[in-house]
Amino acid sequence: MNKPKVFILGAGYGGLVTGTKLEKILKSGEADVTIVNKHDYHYITTQLHKIGAGTATDTKVALPISELIDPSKTNFKKAMVSSINSSSRRVTLDTGEVLEYDYLLIALGFEVETYGIPGIKEHAFQIRSFRSTKAIYHQIHKQLALYKEDLDPSRLTFVVAGGGFTGVEMLGELAEGIPALCQNYDIPSDLIKIIAVEAAPSVLPFFEEESIDYTNRVLEKFNIDIRTGAKILECTPKMITLENNVEIPTRTVIWSCGVKANSIIQDCGLPIEKVKLPVDSMLRVQGMENVFCIGDCALFMKDEKSALPPTAQVALQEASVCAENIAASIRKSPLKLFEYHHKGSVASIGNLAAVGKVGKFRLSGLFAAFMKKVIEARYLFILGGPALILKQNLNLKHGSVKLAAKN
Amino acid sequence: MNKPKVFILGAGYGGLVTGTKLEKILKSGEADVTIVNKHDYHYITTQLHKIGAGTATDTKVALPISELIDPSKTNFKKAMVSSINSSSRRVTLDTGEVLEYDYLLIALGFEVETYGIPGIKEHAFQIRSFRSTKAIYHQIHKQLALYKEDLDPSRLTFVVAGGGFTGVEMLGELAEGIPALCQNYDIPSDLIKIIAVEAAPSVLPFFEEESIDYTNRVLEKFNIDIRTGAKILECTPKMITLENNVEIPTRTVIWSCGVKANSIIQDCGLPIEKVKLPVDSMLRVQGMENVFCIGDCALFMKDEKSALPPTAQVALQEASVCAENIAASIRKSPLKLFEYHHKGSVASIGNLAAVGKVGKFRLSGLFAAFMKKVIEARYLFILGGPALILKQNLNLKHGSVKLAAKN
Numbered sequence: 001m002n003k004p005k006v007f008i009l010g011a012g013y014g015g016l017v018t019g020t021k022l023e024k025i026l027k028s029g030e031a032d033v034t035i036v037n038k039h040d041y042h043y044i045t046t047q048l049h050k051i052g053a054g055t056a057t058d059t060k061v062a063l064p065i066s067e068l069i070d071p072s073k074t075n076f077k078k079a080m081v082s083s084i085n086s087s088s089r090r091v092t093l094d095t096g097e098v099l100e101y102d103y104l105l106i107a108l109g110f111e112v113e114t115y116g117i118p119g120i121k122e123h124a125f126q127i128r129s130f131r132s133t134k135a136i137y138h139q140i141h142k143q144l145a146l147y148k149e150d151l152d153p154s155r156l157t158f159v160v161a162g163g164g165f166t167g168v169e170m171l172g173e174l175a176e177g178i179p180a181l182c183q184n185y186d187i188p189s190d191l192i193k194i195i196a197v198e199a200a201p202s203v204l205p206f207f208e209e210e211s212i213d214y215t216n217r218v219l220e221k222f223n224i225d226i227r228t229g230a231k232i233l234e235c236t237p238k239m240i241t242l243e244n245n246v247e248i249p250t251r252t253v254i255w256s257c258g259v260k261a262n263s264i265i266q267d268c269g270l271p272i273e274k275v276k277l278p279v280d281s282m283l284r285v286q287g288m289e290n291v292f293c294i295g296d297c298a299l300f301m302k303d304e305k306s307a308l309p310p311t312a313q314v315a316l317q318e319a320s321v322c323a324e325n326i327a328a329s330i331r332k333s334p335l336k337l338f339e340y341h342h343k344g345s346v347a348s349i350g351n352l353a354a355v356g357k358v359g360k361f362r363l364s365g366l367f368a369a370f371m372k373k374v375i376e377a378r379y380l381f382i383l384g385g386p387a388l389i390l391k392q393n394l395n396l397k398h399g400s401v402k403l404a405a406k407n
Numbered sequence: 408m409n410k411p412k413v414f415i416l417g418a419g420y421g422g423l424v425t426g427t428k429l430e431k432i433l434k435s436g437e438a439d440v441t442i443v444n445k446h447d448y449h450y451i452t453t454q455l456h457k458i459g460a461g462t463a464t465d466t467k468v469a470l471p472i473s474e475l476i477d478p479s480k481t482n483f484k485k486a487m488v489s490s491i492n493s494s495s496r497r498v499t500l501d502t503g504e505v506l507e508y509d510y511l512l513i514a515l516g517f518e519v520e521t522y523g524i525p526g527i528k529e530h531a532f533q534i535r536s537f538r539s540t541k542a543i544y545h546q547i548h549k550q551l552a553l554y555k556e557d558l559d560p561s562r563l564t565f566v567v568a569g570g571g572f573t574g575v576e577m578l579g580e581l582a583e584g585i586p587a588l589c590q591n592y593d594i595p596s597d598l599i600k601i602i603a604v605e606a607a608p609s610v611l612p613f614f615e616e617e618s619i620d621y622t623n624r625v626l627e628k629f630n631i632d633i634r635t636g637a638k639i640l641e642c643t644p645k646m647i648t649l650e651n652n653v654e655i656p657t658r659t660v661i662w663s664c665g666v667k668a669n670s671i672i673q674d675c676g677l678p679i680e681k682v683k684l685p686v687d688s689m690l691r692v693q694g695m696e697n698v699f700c701i702g703d704c705a706l707f708m709k710d711e712k713s714a715l716p717p718t719a720q721v722a723l724q725e726a727s728v729c730a731e732n733i734a735a736s737i738r739k740s741p742l743k744l745f746e747y748h749h750k751g752s753v754a755s756i757g758n759l760a761a762v763g764k765v766g767k768f769r770l771s772g773l774f775a776a777f778m779k780k781v782i783e784a785r786y787l788f789i790l791g792g793p794a795l796i797l798k799q800n801l802n803l804k805h806g807s808v809k810l811a812a813k814n
Contacts, residue, residue, distance in 0.1 A: 145542035
């Protein structure tokens with residue numbers, strides 16, 4: 001008896017949740033499901049910036065995959081995907097191993113887009129993976145330690161490039177996290193400069209005006225220097241250069257200006273549109289019956305003009321339908337149409353403030369911060385039920401971390 | 408009643424131990440003693456390299472000064488010395504405060520000597536202070552984290568420049584510490600390259616041949632690449648260049664090639680010889696009756712040709728006599744002649760090996776490692792008695808840290 005082989009590439013939001021849903025849908029012996037991932041942990045991408053600022057512990061953000069899947073139902077393979085060949089139905093791993101699939105889910109996530117700006121790739125830090133943000137954390141410590149050696153103020157200047165969702169959340173965590181570290185290094189926290197650089201005329205350009213105003217007020221309360229309408233021309237190890245010859249001496253530029261699909265999908269013999277894999281309304285790569293794609297690699301047109309954005313919310317909703325459709329494909333039963341329902345977006349700014357919209361309601365302040373934590377808890381619930389929420393001990397009470405904003 | 412004012416500048420080995428000895432010698436009301444130090448902690452300089460490699464906890468190396476002195480007997484002032492004016496008997500601090508002294512002890516320690524080699528000051532890391540070595544620790548973590556991003560092998564290459572006492576000890580700690588960190592970053596530890604660069608024909612050039620041979624064997628067992636007779640020409644953020652166009656791509660150069668006296672002593676109106684303050688046999692700066700100098704700033708000629716080296720052992724022996732002589736000066740009684748008795752030197756190479764000489768006995772291996780720990784414990788005893796040894800919980804049992812050498 002030949003069980004169909006299902007391979008899920010990537011254990012981010014999309015891949016991992018598809019895997020755990022399949023565990024519930026498939027009966028024993030119906031298929032042989034394997035998740036392939038670069039690391040043996042899953043990280044909560046939307047909380048990575050907290051690792052960078054040192055405001056969350058590792059175990060709250062990186063979860064062992066072995067504890068999230070049921071090993072009796074799902075296999076796990078720690079490896080990187082080297083290439084995908086859709087005509088021979090094969091995936092080659094960096095270990096040399098070749099996987100022959102009957103059904104494939106491509107959920108390989110994003111890469112950072114640097115738009116070819118000189119020096120960004122080499123010198124700016126990325127909020128991309130658990131380790132890339134861990135590097136930010138050690139960079140901050142290193143600069144604080146070395147400041148005491150040479151008193152160079154560029155060591156105490158931290159620039160976040162990109163005032164979108166992630167950039168604003170990073171700014172909030174830095175504003176809370178760095179002053180706390182200053183005590184350890186005996187540095188007066190008013191010497192710290194945190195600068196937000198955004199090319200658009202405002203931060204959070206896709207939010208409503210009232211939300212943008214609230215965000216500006218919170219960032220200003222944190223003494224963050226907001227430079228909007230400011231285009232970055234170059235980044236060097238000691239400086240970032242903006243238009244009009246504005247130079248900001250800094251050792252630490254955190255790049256948060258955009259993402260693109262994992263570049264591995266470009267050469268797999270599948271159709272490519274807008275550098276992504278266009279998928280049909282059943283989440284199958286166009287023209288393919290056995291290759292699915294969700295998350296940041298997928299181009300799903302929500303109407304004629306616009307595609308769904310690369311967000312956790314989209315990936316999670318896609319994962320749920322994708323699991324059903326993989327099972328339906330195996331069973332030769334009809335597939336479900338995917339429809340996206342936007343539930344809202346809430347950006348936290350530090351531990352005690354947040355801003356966004358849930359349904360029709362615009363939120364800001366403490367209640368928004370509370371809702372943000374509810375959203376985070378909800379993800380843990382999807383992933384591992386109430387036990388995981390308990391285990392991760394997510395702090396639903398606000399106020400337990402002191403506000404470190406300078407008044 | 409005017410109590411004579413004694414100021415001790417620096418709370419390193421020399422200054423701090425002089426202060427604690429004075430607490431025992433002076434009677435209540437005999438003098439007003441103040442220690443001035445940049446930080447409110449004393450660090451055990453000979454163990455700083457362990458902070459860099461992450462093989463010792465902060466609290467084992469940095470001790471709060473407030474817990475080492477008796478505040479009812481000794482004042483403590485956290486400040487940096489800006490200038491010393493010996494003709495007006497005044498010391499100016501960075502806080503703007505001016506101290507008028509009756510007796511002064513200059514024990515301001517060392518600065519790193521870079522011999523003007525291009526790029527060393529800017530790009531190499533120093534084993535100089537608690538924070539400068541903390542920066543090494545975060546640099547190592549940052550490089551391991553970023554290696555996973557770009558797979559650049561220069562991130563896994565760690566160069567120790569200088570194969571003297573401190574350099575060899577640093578090499579041993581790196582060889583034990585980094586492979587342990589590799590696990591956290593999922594990096595095979597055999598990708599780590601640790602390179603020792605020494606201009607002299609061998610490491611530990613002042614040790615005997617048998618000791619040098621033993622050291623080489625241990626370093627080789629640790630897979631350390633030893634480059635002797637190799638002069639460094641330049642250091643850049645990504646490379647170190649040796650003579651004969653040898654280029655080593657690396658992000659981390661730890662400079663351990665020499666020290667010089669704190670440069671603040673150059674402009675204080677006191678005699679200068681060989682960039683140090685020449686002292687008489689009572690440890691007073693030549694020609695001065697009320698200014699003492701010990702440790703790395705002092706030039707004490709042990710015979711006509713050679714001066715005492717800038718070591719912890721010298722500073723500690725000097726401190727003991729210096730405290731007696733400061734008290735004797737206050738009491739107008741005769742001062743004591745200082746005589747140095749070399750007790751030996753033991754360099755540890757990681758946790759389980761050490762090499763050196765104690766008295767007439769050449770030591771190596773486990774017993775030497777044990778003796779090194781006895782020497783460390785002895786310092787804590789001098790500083791704070793058996794209670795401090797207990798508190799610092801110095802591990803006298805060998806073997807409790809696993810040997811991480813690659814076999």
